[in-house]
Amino acid sequence: MPSAVDVGIATQASEELLVACHRLIPQLSSSSTPLTASELAEIINSASTVLFVARVETQIVGLLTLALFRIPTAMRAWIEDVVVDAAARGGGVGEALNLAALAEAKRRGAQTVDLTSRPSREAANRLYRRLGFVQRETNVYRYEI
Numbered sequence: 001m002p003s004a005v006d007v008g009i010a011t012q013a014s015e016e017l018l019v020a021c022h023r024l025i026p027q028l029s030s031s032s033t034p035l036t037a038s039e040l041a042e043i044i045n046s047a048s049t050v051l052f053v054a055r056v057e058t059q060i061v062g063l064l065t066l067a068l069f070r071i072p073t074a075m076r077a078w079i080e081d082v083v084v085d086a087a088a089r090g091g092g093v094g095e096a097l098n099l100a101a102l103a104e105a106k107r108r109g110a111q112t113v114d115l116t117s118r119p120s121r122e123a124a125n126r127l128y129r130r131l132g133f134v135q136r137e138t139n140v141y142r143y144e145i
């Protein structure tokens with residue numbers, strides 16, 4: 001029987017959370033530079049970003065960042081940097097993080113929640129579709145600075 005997942009919103013850039021970021025983010029992206037304590041505090045203290053932290057038996061096992069912003073057409077939201085520790089996958093942690101983010105986006109008045117996921121991320125794509133995300137026909141562009 002899988003252990004209960006507890007999802008909360010980070011309110012403090014604690015050493016415990018920073019260490020968890022350093023353990024989890026490389027499992028999402030091998031190229032990103034390690035987050036600093038002040039960058040973590042910036043995410044937590046910004047009105048436009050919400051960092052969700054999933055715990056199983058008090059251990060941090062997953063992270064998700066929700067970005068919210070008003071633009072002329074609507075209040076929009078994006079889900080970014082979703083990662084669950086390899087040892088905790090397949091137990092509903094990713095689902096719990098996404099459901100918490102969708103509830104917060106709704107509470108804050110967002111009309112849509114967008115995300116991208118490479119087709120090779122099979123577990124992620126399956127999870128998002130199961131939760132009701134619908135694939136859009138659009139071109140995704142990036143300008144590297």
Ligand SMILES: CC(C)(COP(=O)(O)OP(=O)(O)OC[C@H]1O[C@@H](n2cnc3c(N)ncnc32)[C@H](O)[C@@H]1OP(=O)(O)O)[C@@H](O)C(=O)NCCC(=O)NCCS
Pocket residue numbers: 027028081082083084085088089090091092093094095096116117118121123124126127130
């Ligand atoms: C995508 C990810 C966040 C999902 O987290 P998770 O806690 O495993 O999510 P869930 O358990 O809620 O559901 C994941 C799905 O993958 C399956 N799955 C993933 N890993 C599994 C494993 N090790 N064993 C069994 N099933 C697994 C689950 O059964 C579930 O399938 P279903 O939707 O058909 O039921 C996690 O796999 C991850 O961190 N991957 C690497 C980073 C990544 O791809 N992030 C997303 C970027 S867009």
